[in-house]
Amino acid sequence: MITVTSLCKSRSGASVLSDVSLAGAEGTVTALVGASGSGKTTLLRCLNGLETFDAGTLSIAGHRLASGPHAPGVLERLRCDVGMVFQQFNLFPHLSVLANVMLAPQVVQGLPPDEARARALTLLERVGLATHAGNRPETLSGGQQQRVAIARALAMQPRVMLFDEPTSALDPAMTADVLDVIVDLARAGQTMVVVTHDHGFAKRAASWVVELAAGRVARQGPADEML
Amino acid sequence: MSGARVSALLAGAVFLVASAAPGAELTEVQRRGELIWAADQEGGGPHVFPDPNDPRRLTGFEVEFAELIAGELGVKARFQQGQWDRLPLLLGRAADCVINGIELTPARRRDYRCSRPYFAYALQLIGRRDARPDSLAALGGTGPGGRWRVGVLTGSAAELVMRSRDDLQVEVIGYDGTIDSMEQVASGVLDAAVLDDCIFSFYADRFAGLRAVDRPFSGGLYTVLTAPDTPGLSAAIDEAIGRAIADGRLKALYDRWDLAGRQQMLMLRDAAEIPPARQRTTWELIRETLPLLLTAAGVTVLLSCAAFPVAMLIGLAVAIGRLYGPPALRTVLAGYVEVLRGTPLMLQLYAIFFLLPKVGLALPALAAAIAGLALNYSAYESEIYRAGLKAVPTGQFEAALSLGLSKWQALRHVLVPQAVRIVMPPVTSDFIALFKDTSVCSVITVIELTKRYSVLALSTGRIVELAILTALLYLTMSWPLAVLSRWFERRLERPAGTPH
Secondary structure, three states: OEEEEEEEEEEOOEEEEEEEEEEEOOOOEEEEEEOOOOOHHHHHHHHOOOOOOOEEEEEEOOEEEEOOOOOHHHHHHHHHHEEEEOOOOOOOOOEOHHHHHHHHHHHOOOOOHHHHHHHHHHHHHHOOOHHHOOOOHHHOOHHHHHHHHHHHHHOOOOOEEEEEOOOOOOOHHHHHHHHHHHHHHHHOOOEEEEEOOOHHHHHHHOOEEEEEEOOEEEEEEEHHHHO | OOHHHHHHHHHHHHHHHHOOOOOHHHHHHHHHOEEEEEEOHHHEOOOEEEEOOEEEEEEOHHHHHHHHHHHHOOOEEEEEEOOHHHHHHHEOOOEOEEOOOOEOOHHHHHHOEEOOOOEEEEEEEEEEOOOOOOOOHHHHOOEOOEOEEEEEEOOOHHHHHHHHOOOOOEEEEEEOOOOHHHHHHHOOOOOEEEEEHHHHHHHOOOOOOEEEEEEEEEEEEEOOEEOOOOHHHHHHHHHHHHHHHHOOHHHHHHHHOOOOHHHHHHHHHOOOOOOOOOOOOHHHHHHHHHHHHHHHHHHHHHHHHHHHHHHHHHHHHHHHHHHHOOHHHHHHHHHHHHHHHHOOHHHHHHHHHHHHHHHOOOOOHHHHHHHHHHHHHHHHHHHHHHHHHHHOOHHHHHHHHHOOOOHHHHHHHHHHHHHHHHHHHHHHHHHHHHHHHHHHHHHHOOOOHHHHHHHHHHHHOOHHHHHHHHHHHHHHHHHHHHHHHHHHHHHHHOOEOOOO
16 A cells, blocks of 8 residues: 655755655554654655655555656645645634535535535544534634544545644643544554654554654564564 | 925915915015916927927927016016816915916806916817718717717816717717827727817827818917916906007917917907806705716726726736746746836826727727726735735645645635635725725826816815815715725635535
8 A cells, every 4th residue: 555665855965865665554554753853754745745755666545656746636646545634733724624624525526515514524523523513623622623634634535544743733631532533543444654753652553663763764563563 | 394395385385475465465476586387288289398309498388478477577487387177276375377278267267366368269179081070060960989989188178168069979088188189089099189279280290190170169268367366466467468468579479389479469359258157055066066076986986896806816816826837927927016016007097098099909998997907906916915825824735735636726725715814904905095096097088086076176166165075975985895895804704614
């Protein structure tokens, strides 16, 4: 499902990722761990085409990306199959919670409004926020906003989900609900790549762990051996 | 406060003091050693215009006439520039008198002091050599596009005469510049123009494709205008004109300018006294002018409401093009913004209305005004939208892209709606600015509220009453607009229920 081969990336002459290779099978959860600045988030953004890379190849959910600029059409097709949840949630403030979740299915997949609404309400129910469907995102707590962001990404029914430190912007009290949602997804067989500092969470949810250091893969292996 | 402003205030104060006692104004002119006469050099020849050999110097038969009168009063003549249809408003403020082809009419005799006539004019119908109308009588029938489109100088006797002729099938269009209507006839926008015969004679060589249609059909007399409370000055000017006629200096002046001096003297000798018009009551004034002011207010609203949405759309498209378009497009759009921001709106309106017909694109005045306002404001709106789009956090764009939206879908559904909310206050402010800028459109013959006020204030002399009435109309229009803008802002602040 995910194959990264000898991926290299530099920024302003400095190497950010160097000869990174990893693989993730369908239904597995891969945790990317490492110190700040080790290249975890950059690697995740490369997986979704938000950043280009200089060398190597990348294949995810059946989409192959080569080094250099990517064609817009390729990226749009890839992103329909690869959802992403950001550290800062990035909910759309001008739309209600429900409209945030309905947007992509309607606009990208052309789903009729009734079907998009039904799908969105089911997902909001799944993350425990159906009663907040009509609210503005800013009225929700950080943890609730992150769960809406997960529902929004899931609304496209992606084959792979990418999480960029999903709880690092949250108070400890709010993280549990978000982590529970991600663990539930893992148990349901959702293929995921999660950037995290939380080794406890990684041990609980991930099947494979990749540790990065200074842009290189320091080591990788099964979660119960690595953590 | 600048030195110029202080000087202007002092000059105003001197004028006020001078007008306090009868005859004091003449003493003040003589003490000052200058007779300040107002005219509009844009009005052109043969009256007052920049000397072609030395454009810093003014020439024209009225320049010589003003020097003649000033000399008779024992002082020097000093020129004061003003817009022709507003020249009388300078009296008592910045000028002692107006000498600029001011026709002697009953209304002017009622509202100002008018000297004895110094020039006799006739109105001439002007058309293209190769086109109808071929006579004045032809204007009584149907023109090529229905009614004949006839240009006149705004506020002139030609406008009064043509608007009062119910027997003619004409749409009368007023212009600020004397030769504007001739330009428009030559370029085919107008069917004909009516102006003083001496003006056409003076410019005939420049407009080889135009001809005088029929003989001059109406006429009148030019007068020197002074403020109502200046009997001493007015009498002195009358005496000066009388001496210049009697000793042949005025005839010699007209002969030098090829203005048929002998004929002029005969007409001035036989000039009949014109009685002043009856003073209106305030109620009569409102009843007579309100319909005209309301119509003009409608034009102001139409211009604003038609131009601003177009400006917003173009501005948004330009902003998106500059931020997300290919490099070549960005350069072109940056040039578009700089040209429109860097040149005056009035110049742009002139270009659209007077220059485009020369390349075969003749827009009606209203359409040209809307286009000019929309294009000019689109440059400002684009900069506001550009700032608004840049103010939306990058994460919003990335989140939209990560959901599979294309760049344009992300703009349409995520970035632009947020940017619009951010820029609503400055955009609302610009709408109010455009509302006021519609008054500039009078330069291309569109008569909106300010222009109508100006013309009515001049023709009636009831400046204060009409100013209050006009201000009330502006308030009546702008208040609902302000309420509407605030409602729109509140509505945009609410989240949308579903994607658009």
